[in-house]
Amino acid sequence: MSRYRTIALFGKQDSELVAEALGELHDYLIQRGITVLVDDAFCSVAGLARDCAEIATIRQRAEVAIVVGGDGTLLAAARKLDAAEVPLVGINLGRLGFMTDIARADMLGAIDRLLAGEFTADRRMRLEVRVLRDGTEVFRTLALNEVVVNKGDLGRMIELEVRVDEEFLYVLRADGMIVATPSGSTAYALSANGPILQPAVPGIALVPLCAHGLTYRPITIADSCAVELRLVHSYDGRVHCDGQNFFDAKAGDCVQLTRSQHPLTLLHPPSYSYFAMLREKLHWSATPHR
Template sequence: MSRYRTIALFGKQGSAPVAEALIALYDDLARRGITVLVDDALGPIPALAPACADIAAIRSQAEVAIVVGGDGTLLSAARKLGEASVPLVGINQGRLGFMTDIARAQMLPAIERLLAGEFTPDRRLRLTVRVLREGREVFRTLALNEVVVNKGDLGRMIELKLRVDGEFLYVLRADGMIVATPSGSTAYALSANGPILQPAVPGIALVPLCAHGLTYRPITIADSCAVELELVHSYDGRVHCDGQNFFDAQAGDRVSIERSPYPLTLLHPPGYSYFAMLREKLHWSATPHR
């Protein structure tokens, strides 16, 4: 008997292999008597039309969501679900797949084990991001991977005044700053020489982008800390969240970043290992010498 009665399906838009996988999933779940809700933003896929639902229905009814695609598709699904406590399962049809950890070839056997309740929950930190302009909130969102405050389209550095828990740390002249969760430590922050944080580490990484000074180094702070980035002087910039949501900020704006009370839960199959995943995705030595 299935542990879940209502399951949502998300996928990468415009991909024929993803559509094929979603149809196979839908047929398998419907055959088991499970109610399936398909994200209606996927576009027209005739075989899935009877199950299409809007995001409000998915947020209120789904007990778990299965995402077919890459990490970007999973980030998009997490953003759509917002504060709803719907756990996510990732089927990897992207390139790397740090969070979509089930191979397409193993999809249906893995779903069998999901329905049997054999998957392990993994709670991931999310960040609440706000932009304050003259004390008034003008933007708010959630981020699972990272928040990037950078120069936007301009070909020059910006200046950012950084505070942690209200205490001044420094003024940074750079291309920008990445504020990354452990989930995001293997994403954009990794390419900027940021630290890799195991998901269980209660930390946030502050990673400068091309700083004008050799002593500006990445630093990891407690995830209970509140971070504030203020755009100083006449420098405008842009606030990016998970590479999918952005806001054009002005000089004097303050970007407030703190731990969200709404973490995201990923569900991993039996035998999942974070370190094995790193070895595979980052091409580290696969076999220990004996």
């Protein structure tokens, strides 16, 4: 008997490989007696259209969501689900696949183990993002990986006044600042020489981008801290969330970042190992010396 009765399917759009995998997965779940809700982005795909559902229905009814694509597709699905407590399973058809950890060739076997209840839950913190302008909230969203405040399209630096729990840290003159969760520590923050945080670490990484100074270093703070980034002087900027959602900020705007009360749950197969994943994706030496 399956542990789940209703499963949602998400995938990368405009990809024949993803549509093919979704169709195979859809038919397999139907044969197992599962009610399938397909992201309505695939309402024009033959074989999937009849089970397409609006996101409000998926948020309310789905017990688990399976995402076919890469990490960006999983981030997009998480954004659509918003604060709904729907766990995600990732089938990797992307490049790196830090969070989509099931290979396409193993898809159906892994789904059998998912339905048997053999997967383990991995709760990932998210950031709640608010932008205040003259004390009024003008933007709010959630971010799973990171929030980047940068110079936008203009080829110059910006200045950010950085505060942690209302205590002044410094004024940063740089291309911008990355505020990363442990999940996002292996994404954009990694390319900016930020620290890798094991997902269970209750921390937030502040990683300056091309700082105009030799001593601005990444710093990890407790995930209970509230971070404020204020654009100072006449510098406008842009707030990017998970590389998929952005807001054009004005000089004087304050970007407030706190740990969300709505973490995201990833479900991993029994063989999953975070350190093995790092070795594979980052091409670290895989053979220990004896």
